[in-house]
Amino acid sequence: MLSQLIKLPTNAKVGVVGGGISGLTFTYFLGKLRPDVEITLFNPESRPGGWINSWDTHDKNNQPVMIERGPRTFRGVSDGTVMIMDSMLEMNKGDLIRSISKDSNADKKFIVDPKNKLVQVPNSFPTLMKFFFNPLSKGLFSGMITEWTRKPIDPQIKDESVLSLLTRRYGSSAIGRNLFSALYRGIYADDVGNLSAQKVVGKLYYDERKYGSITKGSISRWRNKSKKEDENKDKLSESVALYTRVFNKDENKIRALSKRLAQFPMLGLKGGLSQFPNAFKEAIVKLPNVSLLTDNVTSMNQSVKKDKMVLEYMTTNGNKSSSSKNSIKEFDHVRLAIAPNKISKLISRTNPKIKEKLDMINTNTVTLVNLFIPDKDIIPQKNNGFGYLIPESNNNPEKVLGVIFDSVIEKSFKPFIETKSPTTTLQSQAQNYTKLTAMVGGSLYNDANGKQHIPNEEQTIENVKSALQKHLGTSREDLDAGQWVYTVAKDCLPQFKIGYNDLTKSIEEDVINDYSSKVSLGGMGFSKGPGIPDVVADALIDATKLQ
Structure with missing residues (x-):
């Protein structure tokens, strides 16, 4: 997200590269804010939404089934x-919006302990006590009560790994290698020894630097939060207030919506999360100032006079079998809503300085393996929850990061808007079925030199079967009878390594200076956080700066 963008001139032309969530929402917001601006959205993919992929297929009984081959919920x-x-x-x-309540099974999360047993992440006093008596909690209690006594870090040290910060503050690497490694493998598919503390655990990082300890910082923020809640209990957050103002929304309705959404830990959509990008695409198509092209952008450069940005793209006129040709189009502003490694390719011939920095951002690949059994629930009742994660301390030759229990999530969904008409699908009515997704690989695919080694489909599915037998006690017969779906999300996540914030800040400054504020960057690689909502909020903020 760039801070030095300038307002677009009247009747400006804007090119948006990438039809993922960042590109879609940026186009939608800017298209509504500036009806005079002509926007061209380039998305060569067959569907919108990037890694979001709700796949409609049929089971072995020829009954319809939806498989999530990407994200499935919102915060x-x-x-x-x-x-x-x-x-x-x-x-x-x-009518598509679904909610998950705090007391539902789907809000329970588990971690695999050293004996390959699933232990619930504490959400009550009994589960807290059970967790404290498990080896996963090693060093946690003693570390928490002594953290405030430890010497703060040298302020000259700008960044460190998440593992380093946790080990210093809590006196043991066990906390990082158990609880936190599982959590961040699930979010970033990476190792806590690689992840930037400044980027990933910013609150802990800045609390230590400001207050001298994480404990003191937490207490101070809790006190300030209590005061602010009393003073501003009905005040909208800064970005939601911005959204409300620029679109002339009813502030009371937005406030009520915000409060209601805050009651739910997770939300989903009937028919799968792809309903979200599909809905935005439908809305964008209706905007008279927006054009959607399925052409692939191959390079970006400045015009001779440096007053425009030029995109070169391959066009086939909608006919994949016909020979393609190069076309060019000039824009007053270009939004690059694609991954850093793809941006690098666009400017490889025209801006080697920025390309070199972009190439320093490595990526992780995650393989998603879905299992569907239409007539049997193989998830143990005691483990009914959102799913489980596997910490670094666990013996994990299968390289499984975690498993999501999709069928538990679907059975926990409730309509966000009450309706008299039936809201359940045939599949969700059939309680006796199993749907789950194993996340495999990430940093576990990488060797010491960072090179990825990805097993083939047969071996990956075999590894997942082995993990499910070990963790859930599932029979081989049930696993072999299931329907398996294999998806490789190649280079889907940036590696947020030590120094990531400084690196991306430097890239953003170069982009602003080299292209005279005519280019902006979007997507997970440049957003404040890793989630879909973070990318959307950043898209709104940048769209308003161009407004």
Whole structure:
């Protein structure tokens, strides 16, 4: 997200590269804010939404089934979620919104302990006590009560790994290698020894530097939060207030929506998360100032006079079998809503300085393996939850990061908007079925030199079967009878290594200076956080700067 963008001139032309969530929402927001601006969205993919992929297929009984081959839920407490859900309601898609309550099975999370047993992440006093008596909690209690006594870090040290910070502050690497490694493998598919503390655990990082300890910082923020809640209990967050103002929304309705969404830890959509990008694409198509092209952008450069940005792209006129040709188009502003490694390719011939920095951002690949059994629930009742994660301390030759229990999530969904008409699908009515997704690989695919080694489909599925037998006690017969789906999300996540914030800040400054504020960057690689709502909030903020 860039801070030095300038307002677009009247009747400007804007090119948006990438039809993932960042590109779609940026196009939608800017298209509505500036009806005079002509926007061209380039998305060569067959569907919108990037890695979001709700795949409709049929089971062995020829019954329809939806498989999530990417993300499946939103965070309830998030500015971006408020914007997404309000937009969906405005598009008359409110009947698709599903919520998960705090007391539902789907809000329970588990971690695999050294004996390959699933242990619930504490959400009550009994589960807290059970967790404290498990080896996963090693060093946690003693570390928490002594953290405030430890010497703060040298302020000259700008960044360190998450593992380094946790080990210093809590006196043991066990906390990082157990609880935190599992959590961040699930979010970033990376190792806590690689992840930047400044980027990933910013609150802990800045609390130590400001207050001398994480404990003191937490207490101070808790006190300030209590005061602010009393003073501003009905005040909207900064980005939601911005959204409300620029789109002339009813502040009371947005406030009520925000409070209601905050009641739910997670939200989903009937028919799968792809309903979200599909809805935004439908809305964009209706905007008279937006054009959608399926052409692939191959390079970006400045015009001779440096007053325009030039995109070169391959066009086939919608006919994949015909020979393609190069075309060019000039824009007053270009939004690059694609991954850093793809941006690098666009400017490889024209800006080696920025390309070199972009190439320093490595990526992780995650393989998603879905299992569907239409007539049997193989998830043990005691482990009914969102799923489980596997910490670094666990013996894990299968390289499985974690497993999501999709069928538990679907059975926990409730309509966000009450309706008299039936809301359950044939599949969700059939309680006796199993649907789950194993996340495999990430940093575990990488060797010491960072080179990826990805097993083939047969071996990966075999590894997942082995993990499920070990962790859930599932029989081989049930696993072999299931329907398996294999998806490789190649280079889907940036590696947020030590110094990531400084690196991306330097890239953004170079982009602003070299292209005279005529280029902006979007997507997960340049957003404040890793989630879909974070990307959406950043898209809104940058769109308003161009407004």
